[in-house]
């Protein structure tokens with residue numbers, strides 16, 4: 208089987224949110240959201256069983272999907288994709304509204320939102336496929352929805368190991384499913400030490416792919432996207 212065939216499947220990128228038993232808002236990034244039927248309007252999303260958000264949706268039986276727009280940056284994707292809602296409040300630093308469903312929807316970097324009641328779940332091994340009926344859907348901006356291809360090629364985002372079809376670390380144009388509560392990056396140097404004129408040195412996070420231009424990393428350096436320490440960075444030549 209040629210696994211590269213999976214790279215030809217098109218997706219978008221979404222923040223899937225819900226609420227835990229204590230009323231805390233939880234959420235993660237997914238690319239596997241899609242419409243299933245029109246009447247009634249049904250959708251599905253596949254989420255990794257290890258995700259805290261997955262466990263919460265399994266209990267709350269409802270979720271919200273915010274369709275990310277191209278204005279979303281890696282910090283936003285990384286916040287929801289590389290950390291667990293069990294440990295951090297992902298909504299703390301983002302603008303959001305609480306809808307009638309009681310669930311948070313992004314009020315920034317979003318093109319549309321869907322509020323869904325789960326009507327069926329399918330155990331697909333590493334993941335749970337949630338199938339639900341859309342109870343509310345709204346266009347919230349005229350921004351262009353982000354495609355998974357845009358995420359890979361423009362934001363240089365990567366796919367986390369907990370993804371549905373993770374192939375062992377991919378290329379930037381791979382379409383491995385993104386639905387861990389972990390994953391993303393950017394190759395754009397985040398800072399410069401004015402080292403122009405000679406080989407520019409950078410460090411790449413081996414987990415999310417974030418690149419910082421710097422001769423040496425401080426011992427206490429932490430990846431701004433996924434939070435990993437200095438030992439997870441590999442030295443690279445930028446050009």
Ligand code: FE
Nearest residue numbers: 412415430433
């Ligand atoms: Fe990282």
